[in-house]
Amino acid sequence: MSPEVRPRTRPLAALLSTLWLSWPGASAQVSSLPPVSSALCGIEENLAEVQVAGVSRGTYSLRQDSASGAFWLERRALQPGEEAYGAGQVVCDGLTLTRLQDALRATFDPQAQLLSFEPQLGLLPTQHLAVGLPIPPSAENLPVYALDYSLLGVRQGASAEQAGRLQGTYANGPLSVQAGLAAWRSAQGLQLQPSAVVRYQPSARGFVQAGLGLGALLGTRHTLLNGVQGRLTGPNLRYLPDFAVELPLPAQVTLYSGGVLLGQWKLGAGHLHVGPVPLLNNRGSVLAVVADAGGQREVSREYEFPAALLPAQGFSVGAEGGWTAAGAYSAAVAAYGLTPGLTLDAGWELLDRQQNAEFSVTAATLRQTWRAGLSYNRYDVDGLAARLDYRASLRRLQWGLGATVPVQEPQQYRAAAWLGYDFDRYATSLTLGYDPTQAGWYGRATLDAQLNPHLRLGVAGQLTPRSSQVQLRLGYTLTERFSAQVGLLSTPDGPAASLAASYRPSPSSAVQALYTGEVLYGQYHQNSGGMQLDLGASSSGQLSGSVQGSLVYAGGRLYPSAAQSDEQYVLVQTGVAQMRLYAGGLYKGTTDQRGELVFSVPRGQAVDLRVDLKHLPIEVSVQQPFVMVGGSASRAVRLDWRSNFQRLRFVSFSSAAGEDASYARLELTSGETYDLDAFGTGLLPAWPQPENGTLRLEGGQACPVLIAPEAQAVACSASASPTPSK
Secondary structure, three states: OOHHHHHHHHHHHHHHHHHHHOOOOHHHHHHOOOOEOOHHHHOOOEEEEEEEOOEEEEEEEEEEOOOOOOEEEEHHHOOOOOHHHEEEEEEEOOEEEEEEOHHHOOEEEOOOOEEEEOOOHHHOOEEEEOOOOOOOOOOEEOOEEEEEEEEEEEEEOOEEEEEEEEEEEEEEOOEEEEEEEEEEEEOOEEEEEEEEEEEEEEEOOEEEEEEEEEOOOOOOOOOOEEEEEEEEEOOOOEEEOOEEEEEOOOEEEEEEEOOEEEEEEEEOOEEEEEOOEEEOOOEEEEEEEEEEOOEEEEEEEEEEOOOOOOOOOOEEEEEEEEEEOOEEEEEEEEEEEEEOOEEEEEEEEEEOOEEEEEEEEEEEOOOEEEEEEEEEEEOOEEEEEEEEEEEEEEOOEEEEEEEEEEOOOHHHOEEEEEEEEEOOOEEEEEEEEEEHHHOEEEEEEEEEEEOOOOEEEEEEEEEOOOOEEEEEEEEEEOOOOEEEEEEEEEEOOEEEEEEEEEEEEEOOEEEEEEEEOOEEEEEEEEEOOOOEEEEEEEOOOEEEEEEEEEEEEEOOEEEEEOOOOOOEEEEEEOOOOOOEEEEOOEEEEEOOOOOEEEEEEOOOOEEEEEEOHHHOOOOEEEOOOEEEEEOOOOOEEEEEOHHHEEEEEEEEEEOOOOOEOOOOEEEEOOOOEEEOOOOOEEEEEOOOOOEEEEEEOOOOEEEEEEEOOOOOEEEOOOOOEEOOOO
């Protein structure tokens, strides 16, 4: 090819060079071997398109040594990490060339002026990447005022009971204040229960709160506490020493652990080793999403640890104390990971001078768990008792045994052993035990079978020296919306039948019916996203109804919500109206006309917020279907997710004569192109400002168009002219 053609292609080469030099260290790699002139420059030059792994990199200078057959390619065609693809450098006409390694097996088509080769992992370098703790969800703290309300009414004949609750909350960052009043009226009269709580939560791993009417945090021997509560949990992370990812091409790598984002990096080609990688929860996967010139792929590695263990040096402590209706109360619990396979647990509780305590040691693998310890005044055993529990599994077989032996009266021991097996569609279990408080020896057996995709059978039986009992359940699931179950239970008075059915017209509503004995009960449930409503009635004459929800003032607006203030509020902004959202697998509601929704998630817990793609309008495109929310110390956060969505619209195009622009191509001045269908219609973004472009008709003619932000039909603004030949 003649040298006169070069100026037409050099700007492209310069652009590619600029892009390549934007990678860290690229300029240093070029200058590390100063190029020199060579007799090679006398060989005829080709301006060839370069393809690597089938992806074009543009046009570059290429010379082939006739003696050795080696290819000398413009150095800028190689990208970060591919430095070893070339050996030696020369300068010809101001361009730096490098000799391609024979291992690349590069081929050149002189007719198409095309040089191609595949990545060779053996020539790529090894890279090491260190990662830190998970990146918290990208949501800002949001000061919030909320008013929770609930009302319940039950009527049975002439008697009636009502209950209600109002609770106000102010939260800003780690500090929140609550005050409320609960009331209920029954045959005994009207009762009132005030409550007030001040809570400080500096991080998602710990909090302290004080107030009146606190719910149980640790123990089970009180319902309402006037006092102080607190909990602190360590990071409790395990680490994967090394996670390997092959990068045949330079790529953008996004790394997740347990569904939580760890980071995103632009990396050169090579053998990537990431580590140590923090692992979240006891079970999950490390996932790398690799996006390169060839497309997008995923590399993952599953991990699992015994659920009964904390990581080494992991810990969790909690304490509460104050006064209850039964007297002074205090309790404390603690757990510590002594080694990767050994965890210590301790608990203590005191109520009105009556105390109980427990200490245990747990050792576990993925298939076996041992727990041994001492208890005092717990598990319905007075005084000191020794406890042992063992569980194991081997493929589909599970077995275990447990025993509690009172130290003062060992003859009053309790013991049980069980065996279970899972078939493809069946699961069985058998338990044999001894308990002097339950008439001595007993046995239990169960069978659970998935007979077909719609029908499920369950059978359970129990035998003791005093009695026997058999229970039969047959469940039928027609669709994800409708299910039913029939039950039969043997009793001393004869068999008792039950029937239950459930129908969900939508994710936010459900109708249920239950028949037990001689009573038929029906219930209707509705969660509109702004309020939760439940209505019930029975054949015995009982009527019930309840309503609950919140009014939330945040970000300068008032939102109705079914969320409750004891959780974390999330205000999500999507910019798309009437879009269904799920958090942690639970339906949270539909966005309003502004594309916003307020819902709640458990405090201190990060969950995935997902879009219901099945019911997403066709004119809305989504970049990523989920994002992590929650897990922060703030009681309320705002998540601006609007950049994740783009609203599209159908626009019909026609020529200046009014004819449909069938199969035309729309080319915008910004460089974007859109192909139209047989009716001249295309799906375009809803731009906020007018866009200019060229409409290239099927017959080869072209005409200018101006597309207004709300336009649904666009015609050529001038007569079409022939498309200039290229």
